[in-house]
Amino acid sequence: MASILAVDDSESMRQMVSFALKNAGHTVVEAVDGQDALARAKTNKVNLVITDVNMPRMDGISLIKELRNLPDYKFTPILMLTTESSSEKKQQGKEAGATGWLVKPFNPDQLISTINRVLG
């Protein structure tokens, strides 16, 4: 099973994502914003990153760019959580190197089927 970094500044979202992933047998590392995530990603090589976009300190787009610059995360799947109103953000995320996205609102089952898509 994979080790996954879940990044969201909203505690309830983080709890839900983390719970669903753990429930599916994955190991989860949680981070509260981009900077936190970057630090954790460096010390903890994960197989997948799921990140929110709108966050304080470092947003999801910058996080993706930073991660892609790390040799360890060149090919790691990175999914972003976006809201339907931000197709522009999706574009920015893709340009930054995101693998794909998951549109809010989503439920735990959708989350799991989506991540199965990128976990080899």
Next chain:
Amino acid sequence: MSIDITQFHQTFFEESFEGLDVMESGLLELDIGAVDSDVINAIFRAAHSIKGGSATFGFTNIATFTHAMETLLDEIRDGNRAVSTEIVDILLQSVDCLRDMITAQRDGEENDQERIDQLQKELDTLLGKEPGKDVSKQHTEDETGVENALPSEWIISFTPQPHLLKTGNDPALLFRELQSLGDLEIEADTGKLPPLAEMDPESCYLSWKLRLRGDAITEEAIREIFSWVEDDCDLEIRNASSEVRGGEKRETEKTEERVGEKGAPPKKPGKKPLTPESSSIRVSIDKVDTLINMVGELVITQSMMGNLDGDFEDFDHARLEQLREGLSLLERNIRELQESVMRIRMLPISFVFSRFPRMVHDLSQKLGKQINFEMSGEQTELDKTVMEKIGDPLVHLVRNSIDHGIEPPEVRRQRGKPEMGSVHLNAFHKGGNIVIEISDDGAGLNKERILEKAREKGLIEEDCQPSEEKIYELLFQPGFSTAETVSDISGRGVGMDVVRRNIRELGGNIDVTSSEGQGTTFTIRLPLTLAILDGQLVRIGRETYIIPLISIIESLLIAPGNINSIASKSEVYKLRDEYIPIVRTHELFGTRADSDNIEEGLLVVIEGDGQKAGLYVDELLGQQQVVIKSLETNYQKVDGISGATILGDGTVALILDVEGLIGMSRRPRGNKAQQEERAVA
């Protein structure tokens, strides 16, 4: 494997309330004209999170409402809309409304739909939108492709761009996904593969031709699998049987399908109210880590002491020494553990302070006063229980400052003061206490008027000329209000006496200093925690009592020459230059002391409410920290006693209520007085 997402609701509510606080304080901070991007971003982010969360957890009405706010905030953020007082006002009202909506959701109560609709309409009007457009309706089910419920065959030509792998996408995984739809034939084109020497291992040189066969496979389903890579590849999807059915036309449409929108819509919360609001507390990880470390230390000590176990018959001296060492280590561990646990209950006072900027904003507008409101020491930590109870008294005091303290602008101008009055809320730690000050630069307390009023109300004698301190003390008497007009802001009958009583219930006290024309400062002192107290154990007869250490000034042997009996039966003790009443605690409680001869005992000088008294005791025992148990919940309220505790030997010791005792001592001794005292209480 469905997960019950209601378990995350509580967290969502809590973080939403925090988000609303952020929005509120941000909105109040927002400068009309020059918008600070950090502030507006923080406000936007909070709205965005609430929207995302409420949609996820199925609170559609909250999501819809927040969506309108978010759109407005987004326009401000992008500089497409100037901030006006009107917009800030509507957003503030919306924050209030949202808070009520979330509360209603949490408590399973009805919403004030009229108010929501009204605000929604105002927001929509601002946005220039047709009222009533609903975010949740933007993605109703889009059931297309039903006509394709026939065997289908698709030919897919997939040519990734060289950088595809660097987006974390893997063609093999895409094919695996396609396989879940039907039978897949894969044919790779290796034509573009360069010679090994020139090959960049991180680039993708391959392209594929895929043939997918299965029942009722729609083009949407295939496109969806490729949705993440459609910009990173050349993709051609052809229906092998399209020659027959002509399904080609739809190809260009509907590429906007997104993963998360499909499948079950978010669960409706239904009518069932959630479990009643459980009180929870947010604790920083550091505090929890410290706690875990402490427990680790305890375990080490335990194992160290465990080594001493065994044959106690011939317990030699060396091991006794070890045992003693272990015990002292244990004592230290427990104290540290206790402190860490206590620290968990401590929250920064900003939790209470944060409500004030809004209140001051609204109040000053209402009263036509200009107020510069400042806060400091917001990070000062305070016990959660104390925090919950100090809010209302503080609100009262701040309101008082603005309503009665700060003068209207024209009066201030006449008095040569700046038109803008200032109110300062400050918190800090001082000697095991937390001190909160509310100061203003307003009119100050008018001593003459206070005296006049007190005489009118019969609180003091006509000819009495009390000291300044005593005059201010009158403010805290029940039924006292000097405001010339009783406004709806303060002076609603709930007076300073209630404020003081609330603070006293928390084991604290309140003082006031004022200088006429310059302003007034109220100072509140509170204990850091309500659960533990540093106490002095004393013995009176066969009873052990505890006096809060903080109230003790000194203890002394009674010098017979210093005792004076005055009128009726009161006794006072001459302590250097002042006379303090002597409290015979055993008489108040109806117990016996070792001796009725006061000269054989000790006098503990205590202070409360700025007044001193001497407590007669037989013996001073040790000092220790005691855990406070409520007497009221376990027995009933007793005058002069604030609580009880259990001592090391299992006996119960009563904790003396210093202020209460001093109050009792100020009345003449005797049964009648005691009865009156009880009746008052």
